[in-house]
Amino acid sequence: MKSSWLGGVFSRSIKCSPFRRRSAVLTAEESDHEKIRRPGGWKCMPYIIGNEAFEKVAMLGVFVNLTVYLVSHFNMPQVVAANVANIFNGTANFAPLLGAFVSDAYWGRYRTLAYASIATFLGMLVLTLTTVVPELRPPACTTADQLADRCVGPSRAQIGVLVVSMILLTVGAGGIRPCSLPFGVDQFDKSTEQGRRGLASFFSWYYCTSTAAVILALVMVIYIQSSVSWALGLGIPTGLMLVAIVFFFLGTRLYVYVPPAGSVFSGIAQVFVAAYRKRSLSLPAPDNVLLQEENLFSGPVKSDRGSKLPLTLQYRCLNKAAIKCEGEVQEDGSIADPWRLCTVMQVEEAKCLLRIVPIWASGIVCLLALVQQFTFSVLQSMRMDRHIGPHFQVPAALVGTVSMIALVLFVPVYDRLLVPLARRITGTDSGITLLQRQGAGLAVAVLAMAVAGRVEKMRRDSCWAHGGADGVSPLLAMWLAPQLVLMGVAESFNAVGQIEFYNRQFPEHMQTLAGSLFYCTIAAASYVSSFIVAVIQKNTSWLNNNINLGRVENFYYIIGGMGVVNFLYFLVCAHFYHYKGVPEEQKLESEEDAKVVDA
Numbered sequence: 001m002k003s004s005w006l007g008g009v010f011s012r013s014i015k016c017s018p019f020r021r022r023s024a025v026l027t028a029e030e031s032d033h034e035k036i037r038r039p040g041g042w043k044c045m046p047y048i049i050g051n052e053a054f055e056k057v058a059m060l061g062v063f064v065n066l067t068v069y070l071v072s073h074f075n076m077p078q079v080v081a082a083n084v085a086n087i088f089n090g091t092a093n094f095a096p097l098l099g100a101f102v103s104d105a106y107w108g109r110y111r112t113l114a115y116a117s118i119a120t121f122l123g124m125l126v127l128t129l130t131t132v133v134p135e136l137r138p139p140a141c142t143t144a145d146q147l148a149d150r151c152v153g154p155s156r157a158q159i160g161v162l163v164v165s166m167i168l169l170t171v172g173a174g175g176i177r178p179c180s181l182p183f184g185v186d187q188f189d190k191s192t193e194q195g196r197r198g199l200a201s202f203f204s205w206y207y208c209t210s211t212a213a214v215i216l217a218l219v220m221v222i223y224i225q226s227s228v229s230w231a232l233g234l235g236i237p238t239g240l241m242l243v244a245i246v247f248f249f250l251g252t253r254l255y256v257y258v259p260p261a262g263s264v265f266s267g268i269a270q271v272f273v274a275a276y277r278k279r280s281l282s283l284p285a286p287d288n289v290l291l292q293e294e295n296l297f298s299g300p301v302k303s304d305r306g307s308k309l310p311l312t313l314q315y316r317c318l319n320k321a322a323i324k325c326e327g328e329v330q331e332d333g334s335i336a337d338p339w340r341l342c343t344v345m346q347v348e349e350a351k352c353l354l355r356i357v358p359i360w361a362s363g364i365v366c367l368l369a370l371v372q373q374f375t376f377s378v379l380q381s382m383r384m385d386r387h388i389g390p391h392f393q394v395p396a397a398l399v400g401t402v403s404m405i406a407l408v409l410f411v412p413v414y415d416r417l418l419v420p421l422a423r424r425i426t427g428t429d430s431g432i433t434l435l436q437r438q439g440a441g442l443a444v445a446v447l448a449m450a451v452a453g454r455v456e457k458m459r460r461d462s463c464w465a466h467g468g469a470d471g472v473s474p475l476l477a478m479w480l481a482p483q484l485v486l487m488g489v490a491e492s493f494n495a496v497g498q499i500e501f502y503n504r505q506f507p508e509h510m511q512t513l514a515g516s517l518f519y520c521t522i523a524a525a526s527y528v529s530s531f532i533v534a535v536i537q538k539n540t541s542w543l544n545n546n547i548n549l550g551r552v553e554n555f556y557y558i559i560g561g562m563g564v565v566n567f568l569y570f571l572v573c574a575h576f577y578h579y580k581g582v583p584e585e586q587k588l589e590s591e592e593d594a595k596v597v598d599a
Contacts, residue, residue: 047251054244061237093523095174096516116175123168182511299343406488441494448486449560
């Protein structure tokens with residue numbers, strides 16, 4: 001039966017109400033369709049990456065300049081506006097956890113992405129209307145009136161409209177961010193070598209395209225908002241979000257759809273509860289993983305596309321959750337009480353989360369260094385020569401884009417040059433392992449902070465030699481480029497490595513949860529950054545409102561020292577990490593082979 005792409009979208013919605021949990025078992029029509037549909041791989045990527053890129057431009061067009069908009073158009077005090085923006089950004093970064101739960105347990109990735117994209121568009125449309133309709137914002141206020149505190153603030157109705165737009169945008173971020181990447185991963189056939197190599201490239205190009213969209217948002221959209229018109233500056237991202245929705249739905253007939261497999265969080269909680277209840281029981285064959293797995297409850301694999309995880313002896317106390325006692329399995333083979341008995345697969349899924357959390361924590365310090373570079377490079381460049389030629393001066397706010405440009409340029413070099421070279425040496429499809437890629441990023445981030453500290457001392461000394469505390473250094477702002485380029489390279493290793501690591505190491509039906517972890521890293525890095533700045537400001541004079549009176553290089557060295565400690569911590573975590581799906585006996589054989597080689 002032929003129908004338009006729009007009709008296909010809504011016919012799929014009619015089959016299953018979004019407010020009712022969809023069964024993991026497909027209908028006969030859907031099942032037949034899935035049998036003949038093979039993963040489209042790169043054929044689907046223009047629609048998925050296009051949706052992600054346009055969404056990034058749209059959302060960042062709001063996020064980056066939101067504080068300025070609240071001050072200039074809603075007459076909010078700067079501190080209040082900054083707090084509102086921070087709460088909004090923090091909530092938007094943690095919302096993917098809830099979006100991951102809804103996607104994995106009820107809607108699936110496609111449906112969650114569709115609804116979230118529409119919510120984002122509506123949220124941006126409402127926010128754009130506040131710039132066009134005078135009744136939706138307070139009366140205009142001059143700079144002199146703002147300084148004299150004579151501006152009329154927003155009414156409750158106007159605040160309500162603003163809150164509605166932010167709620168819709170948060171809902172959109174919560175659905176798009178954790179689902180976009182895993183939905184792209186679903187389109188590759190991981191059982192073939194071509195599919196695995198295509199998947200390895202997809203992670204790099206996905207992040208590269210997203211970063212290019214960030215640069216576009218900062219350079220074009222922010223300029224229009226600040227220098228031309230807020231209505232146009234918000235209207236363009238709104239229009240781009242509509243284009244993103246069209247892009248996404250155009251690929252509807254090509255996508256592979258993975259049905260939701262139930263609540264991830266409840267399944268993990270059941271493992272811990274069942275293991276605690278059976279803590280007094282003894283494991284069968286405690287030192288023999290093969291015999292132990294034979295005597296534990298396996299049960300069926302949840303997803304047809306999900307690979308069965310072998311039992312491991314790491315965190316073996318959780319294995320007790322799969323000890324089968326009398327009366328815990330019904331006649332049809334189902335579990336009588338999921339809070340007393342779990343499958344081996346459930347146990348290993350919970351272990352995946354336990355193994356990943358320590359690695360996840362190491363990424364916070366790397367992104368912390370990135371946050372500091374973006375914050376202080378702007379202040380540094382304001383006291384340096386930013387001219388390119390006699391007439392053009394680069395805006396200070398755009399200096400940080402050097403890091404993003406470096407990332408965008410380095411990803412193709414890494415993907416097309418370094419990975420094939422490393423592949424010949426290591427024999428690994430991805431060139432280097434997931435953990436090695438993250439570790440390389442952590443090491444480069446430390447180097448970037450060391451370079452940043454040295455350049456800052458040069459800049460401050462030059463300022464004091466040319467005017468003292470109020471002096472401006474004749475050094476070109478391009479002196480900041482080395483540290484920013486290094487941070488871009490560090491991000492291409494660690495941030496992209498994090499994303500790929502989470503998506504490969506979580507089981508297939510938990511990948512939306514994996515997608516949300518990276519945004520939680522960003523949120524955690526922002527909170528840790530605020531805490532460190534507050535502590536240093538309270539106890540030292542390094543961070544002064546006049547950057548020439550401070551000692552920002554010492555602050556950089558502190559972050560670099562944290563990076564060294566974090567790198568050592570990462571090495572310990574990586575040493576004890578057990579990759580998903582690697583049988584225990586295979587790991588032991590690899591370790592024995594390594595000992596023979598060393599000998």
